[in-house]
Amino acid sequence: MKIAVASGKGGTGKTTVAVNMAVSLGNAQLLDCDVEEPNCNLFLGHPLQKVRDVGIQIPSISRDKCNSCRKCAEACRFNALAVLPTGIMLFPQLCHGCGACSLVCPQDAISETTHVIGTVERSASSARRVELYQGVLNIGEPMASPVIRALKQYIDDSRTVILDSPPGTSCPVISSITGTDYCILVTEPTPFGLHDLLLAVELVKELQIPYGVIINRHGTGDDSVEGYCYENNIPVLMKIPYDRRITELYSEGIPFVLQMPHWKDQFLNLFIKLQVLTGRY
Amino acid sequence: MIKQITVISGKGGTGKTTLTAAFATLACNALIADCDVDAANLHLILDPVLTDRLDFYGxxxxxxxxxxxxxxxxxxxxxxxxxxxxxxxxxxxxxxxxxxxxxxxxxxxxxxxxHKAGEIYRSITRFGPFVHARLGIGEDTGGKLVSMVRKNAMEMAKMHGNELIIIDGPPGIGCSVIASISGVDLVFIVTEPSVSAIHDLERVIEVADHFRIKAVVCINRYDVNAEKTAHIEEYCRKKGVDVAGKLPLSDVPTKAMLEGRTVIEYKDDVFAGRVQDIWYRVHKELI
Structure with a gap:
């Protein structure tokens, strides 16, 4: 089963839920899809090894063959090519690697080279029962989705896979949660939390992924999130109370189930609940 | 010259919007822009009166x-x-x-x-003009929409004679963040003393460096972990980045949010005072 952990709002506890569930289950694959800011391994502390670079194909223009006809710059819808008196100039950060420029070049002056935008890494030792894979987007690179797609190629369908998604509702989130069997939406019981939960619900509905809600820092804020879930028949899978101890363990990078073992049972129960909800139990 | 400041964090949920709204209350003659187009929240506090709605084509x-x-x-x-x-x-x-x-x-x-990929809203609030937007679900043109929000903000600021644009930025370090900080005078980074937030802070400082933008840091909930707070202060000192102030773990931001107020408007002088001190230091950086 592939379980995605997402949220509209950032900082609601996605990583907390993903890591503590993986640690509680013991045997699982954990994919950190928040490639802009991957944090899961701060809680696992696995030695990591690089499994691959992630690149996109960007044009390389032969000055000898190019006659500055401008066709490539006109074909590029991302404004990644500019025609200067000295020739064609490429802005690699704007290039999406679509290949339109080389298709239209009448001089056959454009070949392609790989521009590395990030990497995929994994736990170095396969002896560990929680196997972590993470994508890392390089600083200054704008496009997260190609890194996420590369990362997801390492999904082992025979195992339980937990995917920690980035915040928001735009394309990196879609890249992360597409193809999963269930999506847990983590929120907090505040007006911001509710507002962004509504956006996240819209997204999972559109992608037709079954979903439920975990309310983190329960006891702060108000009960509007819970009210919304009950009114709309959205399962509230778990409530994690606001507890200074959990906050402190989080700050140290310690999965709280390790210090508060009764929570391990709660996460195991959660997993069984998800199996029931997806017809696997 | 209209000055621009963007509030970012790397990690989400550290308090960007809370502080942006507070700065909006404290600033004199500013325009506010919400560039977290994926999950915009600032309008929930600023309670805008809409004056114009524009379609965004990605x-x-x-x-x-x-x-x-x-x-x-x-x-x-x-x-x-x-x-x-x-x-x-x-x-x-x-x-x-x-x-x-x-x-x-x-x-x-x-x-x-x-293809319509979102909407941009121009409005008036009790703190001045405000621009925000909504990106359609699952769209991939966040960066472009952020640039449009900023363009609208600049036009509107010129029209209203505003001297400052305060921008609430998105989490992360990707296209929306890059579009939110390009060409601004200062980035204000909100962090907290946790391993995740510190990791993300380091990456976001690198992004600011990469685009040669001056950064200052605010440590929120500093009392959750004294050791990690000291670590952040030391890291910032080494990087030559000022720590503009520290805020304690408090229920004031949530309570104020429930009332639709900024932490400055909320009746807690101690917390508001600390935010005010931070704003004065930030303001000094800007002039």
């Missing part, structure tokens, strides 16, 4: 004319984003709008069509 998307399509498959071969299904239907979430399919189609069956 990249065009491909559309296949069924009658002309001969199912030759060249478009599927040419598309590098897997956006054309076996039945020759465009997956609009996967389509990046590059137009390669249109270029390779021998039947002229594919045209690139305008």
């Amino acid at each position: 990249m065009k998307v491909a559309a296949i004319d069924r009658d002309k399509c001969c199912a030759c498959g060249l478009c599927r071969e040419g598309c590098r984003f897997g956006a054309i299904t076996e039945g020759f239907v465009i997956d609009i979430h996967a389509c990046e709008g590059c137009g390669v399919c249109e270029l390779v189609c021998p039947e002229g069956a594919i045209v690139m069509k305008d």
Whole structure:
């Protein structure tokens, strides 16, 4: 089963839920899809090894063959090519690697080279029962989705896979949660939390992924999130109370189930609940 | 010259919007822009009165004319984003709008069509003019929409004679963040003493460095972990980044939010005072 952990709002506890569930289950694959800011391994502390670079194909223009006809710059819808008196100039950060420029070049002056935008890494030792894979987007690179797609190629369908998604509702989130069997939406019981939960619900509905809600820092804020879930028949899978101890363990990078073992049972129960909800139990 | 400051954090949920709203209360003659177009929240506190609504068109998307399509498959071969299904239907979430399919189609069956990807709102609030936006679900043009929000903010600030634009930024370090900070005078980074937030802070400082933008840091909930707070202060000192102030773990931001107020408007002088001190230091950086 592939379980995605997402949220509209950032900082609601996605990583907390993903890591503590993986640690509680013991045997699982954990994919950190928040490639802009991957944090899961701060809680696992696995030695990591690089499994691959992630690149996109960007044009390389032969000055000898190019006659500055401008066709490539006109074909590029991302404004990644500019025609200067000295020739064609490429802005690699704007290039999406679509290949339109080389298709239209009448001089056959454009070949392609790989521009590395990030990497995929994994736990170095396969002896560990929680196997972590993470994508890392390089600083200054704008496009997260190609890194996420590369990362997801390492999904082992025979195992339980937990995917920690980035915040928001735009394309990196879609890249992360597409193809999963269930999506847990983590929120907090505040007006911001509710507002962004509504956006996240819209997204999972559109992608037709079954979903439920975990309310983190329960006891702060108000009960509007819970009210919304009950009114709309959205399962509230778990409530994690606001507890200074959990906050402190989080700050140290310690999965709280390790210090508060009764929570391990709660996460195991959660997993069984998800199996029931997806017809696997 | 209109000055611009962007509030970012790397990690989400550290308090960007809480502090942006507080700065909006404290600033004199500022325009506020919410560039967290994915999950905008600032309007929940600022309670804007809408004056204008603009459609945002992102990249065009491909559309296949069924009658002309001969199912030759060249478009599927040419598309590098897997956006054309076996039945020759465009997956609009996967389509990046590059137009390669249109270029390779021998039947002229594919045209690139305008695609509304969101909305931009101009409004008035009790703290001054405000621009925010909503990106459609699953859209991939966040960076472009952020640039449009900033363009609208600049136009509106000139019109209203504002001296400062305060921008609430998105989490992360990708396209929306880059678009939110490019060309601003200062980035204000909100962090907290946790391993995650510190990791993300280091990456976001690198991004600011990469684009040569001056940064200052605020440590929120500093009392949760004294050791990690000391670590952040030491790291910032080494990097030559000022720590503009520290805020304690408090229920004031949530309580104020429930009342639809900023932490400055909320009746807690101690917390408000600390935020005020931070604002004065930030303001000094800007003038």
